[in-house]
Amino acid sequence: MEAYIYDSVRTPRGIGKGNGSLAPVSPVQLLTTLLTALKERNDLDTSLVEDLIVGCVTQVGEQGGNIAKVAAQCSNYGDHLSAVSLNRYCASGLEAINQAAAMIKSGWSELIIAGGVESMSRVPMGIDGSAWLMEPDAAFGHFVPQGISADLIATKYGYSRNDVDGFAVNSQKRAAFAQQNGFFDKSIIPVTDINGLVHLAKDEYIRANTTLEILSKLSPAFEKMGEQLFDQIAIDRYLEIEKINHIHHAGNSSGLVDGASLMLIGSKEVGEKLGLKPRAIIRMGAVLGSEPLIMLEGPIPATTKALRNAKMKASDIDVFEVNEAFAVVPMRVMDHFNIDHSIVNVNGGAIAMGHPLGATGCMILGTALDELERQNKSAALATLCVGGGMGIATIIERI
Numbered sequence: 001m002e003a004y005i006y007d008s009v010r011t012p013r014g015i016g017k018g019n020g021s022l023a024p025v026s027p028v029q030l031l032t033t034l035l036t037a038l039k040e041r042n043d044l045d046t047s048l049v050e051d052l053i054v055g056c057v058t059q060v061g062e063q064g065g066n067i068a069k070v071a072a073q074c075s076n077y078g079d080h081l082s083a084v085s086l087n088r089y090c091a092s093g094l095e096a097i098n099q100a101a102a103m104i105k106s107g108w109s110e111l112i113i114a115g116g117v118e119s120m121s122r123v124p125m126g127i128d129g130s131a132w133l134m135e136p137d138a139a140f141g142h143f144v145p146q147g148i149s150a151d152l153i154a155t156k157y158g159y160s161r162n163d164v165d166g167f168a169v170n171s172q173k174r175a176a177f178a179q180q181n182g183f184f185d186k187s188i189i190p191v192t193d194i195n196g197l198v199h200l201a202k203d204e205y206i207r208a209n210t211t212l213e214i215l216s217k218l219s220p221a222f223e224k225m226g227e228q229l230f231d232q233i234a235i236d237r238y239l240e241i242e243k244i245n246h247i248h249h250a251g252n253s254s255g256l257v258d259g260a261s262l263m264l265i266g267s268k269e270v271g272e273k274l275g276l277k278p279r280a281i282i283r284m285g286a287v288l289g290s291e292p293l294i295m296l297e298g299p300i301p302a303t304t305k306a307l308r309n310a311k312m313k314a315s316d317i318d319v320f321e322v323n324e325a326f327a328v329v330p331m332r333v334m335d336h337f338n339i340d341h342s343i344v345n346v347n348g349g350a351i352a353m354g355h356p357l358g359a360t361g362c363m364i365l366g367t368a369l370d371e372l373e374r375q376n377k378s379a380a381l382a383t384l385c386v387g388g389g390m391g392i393a394t395i396i397e398r399i
Contacts, residue, residue, distance in 0.1 A: 003101035004278035005396065006271055007042055007264040008366035009034050009189050013203045013354045016120030016256035021200035023258065025191055027056075027063050027119040030260035031071035037189040038113065038264050039077070042276060046077035050109045053100050054085050055092025055116030056358035060128045063119065071117075087358070090325060091287070091384050091392035092116050093261060094361025098285035098394055100265045110270040115262035115362035125256065125357065132388065142292055144230040146387060147222035147253070149295040150326035151246045152234045156294075157332060161247040164327035165215040168252035168351045170341075171324060175348025176208035183347055183374060187366050205255045205354040220246035221253065237293050252327040257354025261362035280369050280396040283379075284310035290389045296325065298391025299333050299383040306381065306393040314339060317395070318377035321364035323384040324349035333383070346371060360384065365394055372398040 011030055014022030022030070031054065039046055052075075054068035068083035075081065088095040093116030100114035132143050144152075154164065178184060179202060190201040223246035226234075231244045264276075271278055286306035290298040299322060307313060314337040322330035322344055334344055347367060350360060361384055368380035383393040 001105050001107055001267055003104035003265055003282045004268060004271055005263055005265055005280045005282060005369060006276045006278055007038055008187055008369055009037050010187050010261035010363050010366055011191050011259045012188055012200045013205055013257040013259040013356060014200050015204055016258050016354065018121060020121050020258060021204055022191060023121040025199055027067060027117045027122065028071050028074055030119065030191065030258070031117050032074050033191055034189055034260055034262045035071065035075040035077065035113070038262060042264065045274060047080065048111050048270060048274065049077055049081060049113055051112045052081060052083040053096040053112060053114040054083065055088070055096040055361065056085050057087055057089055057092055057118060058123045058125060058128050059085060059087060061123050063123045067117065088390070088392070089387040090323065090355070090357055091361055091386045091390065092358040093363065094365060094382060094384060094392050094394055095287070097263060097265070097282070097362055097365060101282040101285060104265060104267050111266040113262055113264055115260065116358035117260035118356040118358040119258045120256045120356060121258050144233055144293060145222065145225065146295060146325065147248055148226050148230045148234060149293070150248045150328050151222055151226065151244050152238065152294055153296055153332055154247050154328045155241055155245045156238060159247070159328050159331060163331065164247050164252045165212055167327040167331055168215060169210055169212055171345065171348045171351040172207055172210040174346060175206045175352035178347035179203060179206060183370065186370050203353045205257050206352050210251065215251040218249040218251050221249045222246055234293060248326050248328070252351060254325050254350035254355035257356050259356035259359050259363070261359045261366060263362060263366065278399045280398050283395040283397050285394045287390060287392045290391055292389030295387065295389045296329050296385040297332065298385045298389060299329065299393065300336050300391065302391030302393040303333070303337070303381065303383050306395050310395050312395065317379050317381045318343065318375070319346065319368050319371050319380040320344040321368045321380065321382040323355065323360055323364060324351040325355060325385050327351060329385050361392065365396065369396060
């Protein structure tokens with residue numbers, strides 16, 4: 001049995017601070033906005049939707065208590081709709097998609113909505129604490145913050161400050177061009193208040209005027225914490241490195257934003273019953289651990305696994321979406337698989353638009369789907385690095 005994507009929607013990404021346009025909107029409201037849109041866009045018989053799977057990283061406060069079930073209860077889909085919230089760090093939104101696809105392919109379910117949400121203005125990253133920092137076996141000699149990992153990868157493979165800043169400028173230019181030309185319009189659902197007044201209708205984090213000169217004035221974000229402790233932990237593990245070159249900063253790393261994204265995923269039979277036209281098949285998903293200190297190379301083994309299990313090669317993929325947690329992550333993926341930048345993050349990425357942790361995986365898969373349709377291409381792969389040393393990847397084929 002195949003798992004089909006019938007629709008994909010997302011909110012705009014709002015700046016993840018108190019002055020951001022989505023800061024007045026609760027994360028439950030972000031999800032219910034999209035649930036309503038899916039129902040109305042597809043004239044959906046909601047009694048056939050069996051489950052809601054939502055990725056969310058910081059599950060406390062307004063995002064705690066199984067936010068997925070709260071959103072389901074507020075959705076007017078019916079009391080039958082069950083729901084689960086999951087946390088695979090930055091991969092959570094794509095993990096939700098993969099789990100939904102597995103349920104459909106196994107025959108356990110016929111119609112599921114899956115995706116993710118993160119309100120980083122209202123529920124700050126890290127407020128939930130971390131077992132990494134509290135568990136001695138995990139922390140000592142095995143843990144550094146992700147920014148140190150990004151700079152470690154850059155040092156190990158020879159990426160310069162100019163390299164990563166150049167990638168960041170490109171991301172901004174691509175995102176601004178895509179926004180100006182309506183490439184995101186098919187999937188973006190404006191977020192409104194109770195009176196129908198618009199909070200936000202388009203991504204507000206994009207900085208189209210970004211240049212190399214502007215970025216060159218930003219100080220490395222992780223140099224001080226590295227000098228205090230973490231550089232030595234990394235160097236003790238990677239003995240070939242004498243000194244870590246700190247090159248990542250706010251301008252070439254992902255931005256903190258608010259947002260949500262959902263997909264309607266089902267079997268062929270339920271689609272025919274509802275009169276829905278499938279947009280893509282979810283061909284394969286994969287997740288795999290990687291060395292936890294360097295951490296951010298996880299997309300490489302996960303992509304390798306997904307391609308192998310799908311009996312495909314990197315050259316079979318028309319569009320890649322590699323989450324821009326830090327500039328060095330997609331750059332390393334491109335170099336490892338010998339992928340031309342012209343087919344990777346063609347509409348920019350999280351450096352330009354931001355990274356709403358639990359939602360990003362579903363967002364970038366939706367972007368890949370829209371781009372396949374726009375270019376009349378066949379196959380796409382979305383992948384993300386994951387905290388603690390993991391990677392995730394998903395392959396879709398357009399119908």
